[in-house]
Amino acid sequence: MTAAVETARGTRRTPADKYDERRTQLAISALETLGELGYARTSLREIANNSEFSHGVVHYYFADKFELITHCVRHYKSQCVTRYDGLVAESRTAEELLARFADKLVETMTTEAPVHRLWYDLRTQSMFEEQFRPDVLLIDATLQEMIGRVVTTYAELAGRPLTMDVATIYALLDGVFEKGLLAHLVGDRGASSDLRARVSDLLPRLLG
Amino acid sequence: MTAAVETARGTRRTPADKYDERRTQLAISALETLGELGYARTSLREIANNSEFSHGVVHYYFADKFELITHCVRHYKSQCVTRYDGLVAESRTAEELLARFADKLVETMTTEAPVHRLWYDLRTQSMFEEQFRPDVLLIDATLQEMIGRVVTTYAELAGRPLTMDVATIYALLDGVFEKGLLAHLVGDRGASSDLRARVSDLLPRLLG
DNA sequence: CCCGCTGCTTGACGCCCGTCAAGCATTGCT
DNA sequence: AGCAATGCTTGACGGGCGTCAAGCAGCGGG
Numbered sequence: 012m013t014a015a016v017e018t019a020r021g022t023r024r025t026p027a028d029k030y031d032e033r034r035t036q037l038a039i040s041a042l043e044t045l046g047e048l049g050y051a052r053t054s055l056r057e058i059a060n061n062s063e064f065s066h067g068v069v070h071y072y073f074a075d076k077f078e079l080i081t082h083c084v085r086h087y088k089s090q091c092v093t094r095y096d097g098l099v100a101e102s103r104t105a106e107e108l109l110a111r112f113a114d115k116l117v118e119t120m121t122t123e124a125p126v127h128r129l130w131y132d133l134r135t136q137s138m139f140e141e142q143f144r145p146d147v148l149l150i151d152a153t154l155q156e157m158i159g160r161v162v163t164t165y166a167e168l169a170g171r172p173l174t175m176d177v178a179t180i181y182a183l184l185d186g187v188f189e190k191g192l193l194a195h196l197v198g199d200r201g202a203s204s205d206l207r208a209r210v211s212d213l214l215p216r217l218l219g
Numbered sequence: 220m221t222a223a224v225e226t227a228r229g230t231r232r233t234p235a236d237k238y239d240e241r242r243t244q245l246a247i248s249a250l251e252t253l254g255e256l257g258y259a260r261t262s263l264r265e266i267a268n269n270s271e272f273s274h275g276v277v278h279y280y281f282a283d284k285f286e287l288i289t290h291c292v293r294h295y296k297s298q299c300v301t302r303y304d305g306l307v308a309e310s311r312t313a314e315e316l317l318a319r320f321a322d323k324l325v326e327t328m329t330t331e332a333p334v335h336r337l338w339y340d341l342r343t344q345s346m347f348e349e350q351f352r353p354d355v356l357l358i359d360a361t362l363q364e365m366i367g368r369v370v371t372t373y374a375e376l377a378g379r380p381l382t383m384d385v386a387t388i389y390a391l392l393d394g395v396f397e398k399g400l401l402a403h404l405v406g407d408r409g410a411s412s413d414l415r416a417r418v419s420d421l422l423p424r425l426l427g
Numbered sequence: 428c429c430c431g432c433t434g435c436t437t438g439a440c441g442c443c444c445g446t447c448a449a450g451c452a453t454t455g456c457t
Numbered sequence: 458a459g460c461a462a463t464g465c466t467t468g469a470c471g472g473g474c475g476t477c478a479a480g481c482a483g484c485g486g487g
Contacts, residue, residue: 033464049347051259054444065466070446128346135343138336138404139257148405179395179417186394187387196346197356209387216424241434262474273436278476 034072037062038083045083046125050132055079081146084133087126088150094119095161105169112161113210117203120192127192155181162217171218180217187213242280245270246291253291254333258340263287289354292341295334296358302327303369313377320369321418325411328400335400363389370425379426388425395421 040062045053055076059066073079095115102108120127134151137143159177166173173180191206199205248270253261263284267274281287306323310316328335342359345351367385374381381388399414407413 029464047347049344051344052347055446056444066445067447067467068465071465076445128343131343131346134401135336135339136257136259138339138401139255139260144405151401175420178398178413179420182394182398182417183391183421184394186390186392186397189394189397190386190390193342193346193359197352205386209390212383212387213391237434263476264474274475275437275477276435279434284475 030072034082035086037064037069037072037079038086041079041083042087042126042129045080045132046129049129050080050136077142080133084146084150087130088146088153092153092157095157099160099164102164102168105165108161108165108168109211109214112165112214113207116188116191116210117207120188120195120206121203124192124196127188128196131189131192154185158184162214165214166218169218173217174219175217183213184210238280242290243294245272245277245280246287246294249287249291250295250334250337253288253340254337257337258288258344285350288341292354292358295338296354296361300361300365303365307368307372310372310376313373316369316373316376317419317422320373320422321415324396324399324418325415328396328403328414329411332400332404335396336404339397339400362393366392370422373422374426377426381425382427383425391421392418 037058041053041058044058044061048057055069056066058079059069069076069079073082095112098108098111098115102111130150133143134147137147155178158181162173162177162180187206187209191202191209194202194205245266249261249266252266252269256265263277264274266287267277277284277287281290303320303323306316306319310319338358341351342355345355363386366389370381370385370388395414395417399410399417402410402413
């Protein structure tokens, strides 16, 4: 089984690697299509059309549509976990962290709007379909932890304690971000500055 | 045209009334089905199955699927605008208003979960599909005004000014409610008490 | 009493979906 | 060089969808 074909002595290019690579490649194509059309209107044929493969290949790498989408959201998660870790590690003052965090939120809202609306789409789907819940809840918890690292570092730099639990803070920021994203997508020019202002106003209020 | 059949002298039971009545009746059936299955999985046949009519009747009262769904969301809006007006008018102290508001949020989250997840579903659909945006934005503005009436009254009763604009407050509460709804739907027993606690904690912070 | 209109059902259409089997092309091993 | 396994394409399937046309039932007006 698993006839490894290591070219030299190193562990290079096993068939399993190729396989996983194609799965990820298809998952990326799928994420792009899903981000463009949304879950309801995305078909496997459309995903394949937006890739360099034909529609039948999906069933070579995935058992069914659900396994593909699951693989997609896991890939998405692996990308977004570390999105704010850089500015958390680098910022030296609370004010700097807050400014950079707000800027990053605005940037990701504008430049990665499709993937964010997809996230909200899938999270809402999980309210209807049980199948999605494990992955959605895991990603939601991961995002919450990410936000948690930002705000606890912010509090430490400010030398003052947080007066709210991280889960609630995440809910507040999520509401602000979702409102901003919708405004941005419907063409509201003030969406970016509104988001920045709201985040900049909100975080200082959370300190004791 | 429009041969009115007023029975007595009053304006009673014109054919147009019957027509609108059926439209609303179908819209209610549609809302129930949509709340159960979500937008992506709801078909016109399924809607008709959950009503007392057959699948063809939809096209007698609505031009197409989109017109039906539009009629649905408008009916939904007309129901929810006044949801909190009672407690706004009746509450005599800020504390009473806050407690009743939090209770009402919890109650509506638990007893009307399907229609709320449908609202989040449609709002997310509007991020992808332009057709939905006018109605979604109008409902969102209506909900925001409703929340605005609650919090401004709350501030007046407390004798202290609001230190945040209504749009931002709506975003915060929406984030808290959406998180609560998801938790409730996945079976989290603490969802209700969490929502109540978060709202009870949040509103006092918004006063100067 | 019968006719015609309104309200609803039934059935059919073309389309697109997820899925899968069969076959072709390419690669890599012996 | 020849063969077998791998990787991908093609085409077909059953089914569900939105839509719509034709037809039936029941009621009200002449």
